[in-house]
Amino acid sequence: MDTLRTVTVTRYMQPLREGGSLPALAEADDDFKYVIKFKGGGHGVKTLIAELIGGEIARALGLKVPELVFAELDECFGRSEGDEEIQDLLKASQGLNLGLHFLSGAFTYDPVVTKIDPLLASKIVWLDSLITNVDRSFRNTNMLVWHNELWLIDHGSSLYFQYNWEGWEKKAVSPFLYIKDHVLLPQATQMEEADQICRELITENKIREIVQLIPDEWLQWELQDETPEQLRTVYYTFLINRLNYSNQFIQTVQDATETSI
Structure with missing residues (x-):
């Protein structure tokens, strides 16, 4: 394990309001969909660190975990977003975030x-x-x-x-x-x-x-x-x-x- 793949988020699809940190379903430049956990939400990067460590330890145990990727958010991303709360979240999340491969139909x-x-x-x-x-x-x-x-x-x-x-x-x-x-x-x-x-x-x-x-x-x-x-x-x-x-x-x-x- 050298590192995770890095993708660039290209399209914000919809917020997933189940969690307090407002993750989102998004599409990346590899044409896959991901659940993105944003460093600008909730407890910030510490949530992402826990997600990364917990997910990769689970994978090392042979348990099934969606692929984790680093998700790059460009500074221009989300400027056209109409929801102010989401726009603020995206602005605060420029740089590296964390994505989990979306399991469609799960x-x-x-x-x-x-x-x-x-x-x-x-x-x-x-x-x-x-x-x-x-x-x-x-x-x-x-x-x-x-x-x-x-x-x-x-x-x-x-x-x-x-x-x-x-x-x-x-x-x-x-x-x-x-x-x-x-x-x-x-x-x-x-x-x-x-x-x-x-x-x-x-x-x-x-x-x-x-x-x-x-x-x-x-x-x-x-x-x-x-x-x-x-x-x-x-x-x-x-x-x-x-x-x-x-x-x-x-x-x-x-x-x-x-x-x-």
């Missing part, structure tokens, strides 16, 4: 309708424990069914430690209690097997490789003195520390399962 995963293999469910719960993803609940599953396969989307609510750097070392080894709300928790009955498989796939080198994908452009924050490389080191160390504490994922899931019975 539908939202419904746990009542579609049952998931216990090992697959356990791998997804393991992933979300690693990246501290608070947003894969019954209310908002952030999973799609496409061609009879389960696809993971929207990892932007992961790695929430980054919104308050203070004490990030402790957060890396703390139990992820939000796992109690995970939509796949009842089916995640093979956590020990999932932990063994995932630990073999997610090595320290793999995490370093994924963290190195974060563009410098996304790591130049106001009120932050660290260089882009120093910030990448924090992300890397946080993930390594969580990885080395993965036996805790199993216990936390077991405790949450017992509490929900």
